[in-house]
Amino acid sequence: MQDEKNLVHKARQGDKEAFTELYESHFDKIYRYMVMKIGNKAEAEDMTQQVFIRAYESIGSYQWQGIPFSAWLFRIAHNQMVDFIRKASKKPTVPLDESLPIVGDSNPQREVEVKLNMEQVAMAARQLTRAQREVISLRFAGGLSISEVASAMHKSEGAIKALQHSAILALRKTLRAGEQNGKI
């Protein structure tokens, strides 16, 4: 496995194998981030593909200057997701049944089990601010470190730690309230 900086350099020159290695190492994180943010399997798959296509098209503009490649990639994912939400909001009808969070696991039993849990998390996440949700998505679904999240969100590491703390507190409060009300 080559060092990421080297891979990015080669990919910028049009080395498809180097870009494929970058794809292999970041695909799962981007996919998880999309599933958590969108909650729709088909859309998340399509959006993940779009993220990597966009990344390849614009990797020429990426420069290794303090911003990690993963943070740059997640900025593309975030913008893609914002575009998706904007377009989705223009649709006159949204079939709810197709919007349910479904995971890519091929085991149906686990799919139901995780789907229920995903619903709980999605419900709790609705109570967070946008910045808190972004931190949770990048940190837990995207698997980014605090410094990478800080780069992706253009905030200080201290601000991200504070957001992480307040987000987990709010999640816990909502999940506990849901348990007590029998909704979760």
Next chain:
Amino acid sequence: MAKYEFENKLNDCLEKLLNGTETVEQCLQRYPNDAQELEPLLRTAMSVQKVVDIAPNPELKARIHYNLQLKMAEVGKPQHPSWFSLQPRWAMAMMAVMLIFVMGGGAVLAADSSMPGSPFYPIKILTENISLKLAGSDIEKAELSLAFADRRVDEMNYLIDSDKLSEENMESIANRYIAYVEQVNSLSYGTRDASETGMTLMQGSASAPVAEESATGPDEEQKTVTETSPIVRQENPPAQITLEIPPEDTAASSAENQTFNEQDELYQMITYYAYHHPQKLNKWLEDPNIPEKYKILIRRMIQDMKNLEYR
């Protein structure tokens, strides 16, 4: 201060838990005094992480890889953008203004990088003022003002490092900095949700984010999730539900989303400068060679920028 320490401990534990190098129990043993407060947070975080730790179907990965290969073959080598397209909009506007000056016959190209004391420096200030006049929206004006305030910090840095700081230029730079920051504060680009900066937390209100989110108005992203949320399904579980969204609401929310994006960019910029400027300026407060009368101005600059962040 205690809050910051706790956030660091929480993050330290999370890093190790997410990497799989430690268990919740091991982490709690390392921080026995905070164990009671840490434990519920760590367990919640790990529950969430477990849920979102989805392994994508290998077929899906292979299929997208195949599509990507086709796209790469179609695109060929990635395009390397020109220098001009890498510059932010405000920089391009600045350059346009500068060009107008050049066409008018001035040697203003040198002004952009000029420092106080240089004969080109007044031209630099003039182009800044013109750029602000030409700015289309309040958000654009705010971004420009912040960028120009950042220049004042660089100029102060240059003057101190080159031992050229005088009372006159120090006052002039500090006042310009303060004026730019106050201008940002006076513009009507909206009010930030305090919880996004962690301010709520520092004030000790753990449950505030929920109430504050609703208090700041509709959030497009949240609204969409709500509209397609499985919760509606739980309360009223027919086999197939179609959610009607009135067209007038979608148009309004689309415009609102655009404003949110612009605001987000501005807030990110404010957060960035509110973090970096005090860092740079505090360094000079600790310098025994800087006279106290300058430090008063520097303190004011720091305070104004911090006030802006928590506006």
